[in-house]
Structure formats: C-alpha cells, structure tokens
Amino acid sequence: MDVDAKQYVSPTLPRARVLLEDASGGVHPVDVEVAATPEARTRGLMWRQELPAGQGMLFVFPEDEVQSFWMRNTLIPLDMLFIDSAGKIVGVVENAQPRTLTSRSVGLPGRYVLEVPGGWSRAHGLVSGGTVRFQGLEGIPVVP
Template structure:
C-alpha cells in the first residue's frame, strides 16, 4: 500500500497548477479595440425616435458609443443586430463623418444626423468587412447604425426629424 500512496503523491505533485487549485498564468488584457477578443465595457442604453416619410414614428433601442474606444469599436464582430436595435455614435462636434465596415460582419444602414436633429443622409446596406469610406459629405454630430435595409423597409429618408431619449446625461468624450 505504501507504493500506491507514493505513486499517488508523485502524480499529484506533477499535475498542472490549475488542477491543484492554483489559477493559471494570466495573459495581459487585449488593448486593441478592433481585436475580436477585446472586451468593451457595457455601453449606456438609450432610444432614438425617427419619423418616417408617412408621419409614423419608429423607436430604436440603442447602445451609445460616446468615447473614442466605443466609437472605434462600434459594431465590430457582432454576428447579428435585431430589428429595432442599433448603435448611436455621439461626437463632440459637428463635422463631416466617415465610417467603414472593418471587422463588421453584418450589413448596416448608417444614418448621419446633424446638431439640429435632422437626418442629413443615409448610407444604405453598407457591405460587411470592407474599408470603403461611407459618408454623406455633410456635417453631422451623431451617427446611427441599424440593420441593413431597415431605412427602406420603414420609410425613413433624408430630412427625417430625429429625437433622442435618455442621451442628455451621457458625457461625450473627445
């Protein structure tokens, strides 16, 4: 029996640290916000209301990207974006914005909104995983991304009036 006990003790001594209750060596955190395994902290949530061409109102629940990291990350690596959902990008100043679809796996409609809360243009059905700049060539301070084809399906067009709910208290970080 002494031989079996010795073999068991030798076996336990040779096991990996995590098998003995010790945590495994940790990797440094990923700092590249465009990397697939980057962990972005949860974003604030709010609502965007848009009028369609027929006077109807469409309410979109959004995650709000108001920091440089969250604006850079955007909807990268998402495999789906449900109807009625989106991401709202808040910028400190109104200027001509340009977006790309790097590491974005789903088609999007990209809506450009000026500081007067008017939709100044739409880039519809942006093709996933492309680097082509998407812009409407007009100043905007806010950009809303929704599932590709959404604008056409609900009748949202350039000139639409936009309202935000729950956004005023979110600080915009330059």
C-alpha cells in the first residue's frame, strides 16, 4: 500500500527524546517518534489531526546532507528544525503551511530534522546555532 495514502496504517515507530537548548541555556525536551526508515520518513506526520506541545517527530538520515521537506497531506502547521550530526541547529523553518508541495530547506547539511507544532520553536527561543542532545537513539537502526 502507498505510504502517502490516508488509509495506510503506519507501524509503531521507536520513541526517543530530544533536548534543545535555547539562547539563554534553558533546555526544552521533546518526546519524539523516530522516523529512521525510508517508509517512515516518507510518511512523516501526514494525515495527523494534531501534534501536542512537547511532542514531535525526529527524522534521522544516514549522514549529513541538505534535506528538503514538503507538507503534502500534512494537515497541521509545523516547525522544522534542521540539525547536523554534531548536534547543532543549522536552521529553522517556522510554521510550514499545511497541504503544500513547496520545498522547505535551510540549504545546509543536516542529519536530523525535528518537526514540532507550528510556532513552538519561536515560543521557546530556539534558533540556528542552538545545541541539541538526543536520548534513546543509540539502538535505533537508520535505514538508507
């Protein structure tokens, strides 16, 4: 079945935690589903009706590359934080408009993309250059 289809039933994804440090040293935890396979990365948060504050989806790629995302079949606005393998936020796309095919990228290589509810990153003072730590990713295999 097509992973883009509304009726597709996604397998349960592994869970982890992302700790994001703001400019003044405050740490903001986000509990995430981890999309580490091609199918999970393609499906992402499509067709979700809501995403509560403090929750998100972490897309994990095999290596640092310039990543690009769209919002096709995504029903809610999202912030996208692009993170490199050293744990640095290399860019943020705020309030990506739902149900669009516009390509969203920050033009810099990253290994991770964290999607959180639209407006969440600004509300928590998260900007490029911030530091990110991960808890619980160690045992999750990343499939190219």
